[in-house]
Amino acid sequence: MFTNNQIFAAPLAGITDRPFRTMVRKFSPDVPLVTEMISCHSLVQMRRGCIRNFDNYRDEVGPIGAQIFGAEPDIMANAARILADNGASWIDINMGCPVPKVATRAGAGAHLMRDHILAGKIISAVVHAVDIPVSIKTRLGWDDDHRDWLDLMHVAHDFGARFATLHGRTRAQLYVGPAQLPQIPSDCPLPIIANGDIANVAHVTDALGRGYAGAMVGRAMLGAPWILGVICGAAKRPENVGEIVLEHLENTLEYYGVQAGIPLFRKHAAWYSAGIANSSEFRIRVNSITDAGALKKTISEFWGCVDA
Numbered sequence: 397m398f399t400n401n402q403i404f405a406a407p408l409a410g411i412t413d414r415p416f417r418t419m420v421r422k423f424s425p426d427v428p429l430v431t432e433m434i435s436c437h438s439l440v441q442m443r444r445g446c447i448r449n450f451d452n453y454r455d456e457v458g459p460i461g462a463q464i465f466g467a468e469p470d471i472m473a474n475a476a477r478i479l480a481d482n483g484a485s486w487i488d489i490n491m492g493c494p495v496p497k498v499a500t501r502a503g504a505g506a507h508l509m510r511d512h513i514l515a516g517k518i519i520s521a522v523v524h525a526v527d528i529p530v531s532i533k534t535r536l537g538w539d540d541d542h543r544d545w546l547d548l549m550h551v552a553h554d555f556g557a558r559f560a561t562l563h564g565r566t567r568a569q570l571y572v573g574p575a576q577l578p579q580i581p582s583d584c585p586l587p588i589i590a591n592g593d594i595a596n597v598a599h600v601t602d603a604l605g606r607g608y609a610g611a612m613v614g615r616a617m618l619g620a621p622w623i624l625g626v627i628c629g630a631a632k633r634p635e636n637v638g639e640i641v642l643e644h645l646e647n648t649l650e651y652y653g654v655q656a657g658i659p660l661f662r663k664h665a666a667w668y669s670a671g672i673a674n675s676s677e678f679r680i681r682v683n684s685i686t687d688a689g690a691l692k693k694t695i696s697e698f699w700g701c702v703d704a
């Protein structure tokens with residue numbers, strides 16, 4: 397129903413890592429998806445924290461946008477070069493992250509909605525640094541009194557961005573309350589991807605009807621990496637979700653090792669099990685397990701996998 401470049405997987409810090417992306421790709425091999433955001437400083441200095449979510453993207457199937465955040469144009473440009481050299485399909489600049497560490501203390505993320513001059517300098521520096529497309533991801537504005545997203549789209553266009561994602565909430569709204577996706581006016585200079593509460597075909601159809609070029613799925617992917625495939629019409633919800641959970645766990649253990657991988661997987665186990673009978677007992681059990689074999693057995697038993 398929709399083309400592959402109309403449905404995007406959102407960047408989700410702590411979630412859209414390589415093991416999760418592999419699961420999304422299993423059901424929708426060609427959809428564009430975006431990495432977790434990476435600090436430009438950490439990337440340029442190759443600090444430990446960023447190594448965890450910095451990959452060589454060349455061997456990943458399908459288009460992958462690498463997302464960076466920061467406030468210094470030169471450092472953002474250097475970070476973009478590193479990501480482009482490592483196989484990113486495009487660079488996405490974070491202009492919407494509301495957390496104080498990013499938006500207030502670092503002057504990055506959502507702060508750039510308040511400083512369009514700096515936003516323009518960053519976009520320009522990144523566009524000139526790489527040969528791949530550059531996009532921005534932003535929100536409606538800082539708060540209800542400053543819903544000036546369209547102005548930022550003009551800035552982004554003037555400095556060379558090729559498209560943008562608009563999350564239908566303000567910075568003040570954080571992630572609370574329903575997203576509101578405004579009609580895209582005919583003078584909007586960039587193709588805009590709709591984001592916020594997109595979870596099914598009807599939501600995408602509605603966004604396209606409002607003038608958006610596509611739609612980006614965020615939290616609806618949690619515990620449901622197949623959802624983009626379902627929306628695109630490329631896949632169905634798997635019959636045995638337990639097999640998918642085990643495959644995701646396997647990817648996680650292979651990528652991070654057992655010691656780091658098991659704690660990281662707990663939240664995924666919780667999302668996969670949400671709404672199923674006895675899921676709270678399952679979650680309590682999973683949270684106490686530190687052994688890979690025991691975790692696999694618990695998952696297999698919960699979902700009634702054949703080898704349980």
Ligand SMILES: Cc1cc2nc3c(=O)[nH]c(=O)nc-3n(C[C@H](O)[C@H](O)[C@H](O)COP(=O)(O)O)c2cc1C
Nearest residue numbers: 406407408409432433533563592593594613614615
């Ligand atoms: C846990 C979490 C992590 C997120 N990490 C990022 C991020 O790294 N970069 C970004 O641009 N947005 C990030 N977001 C925002 C999402 O990409 C998306 O804009 C937001 O969740 C709204 O879409 P949804 O309603 O479909 O979830 C994050 C959101 C959540 C809940």
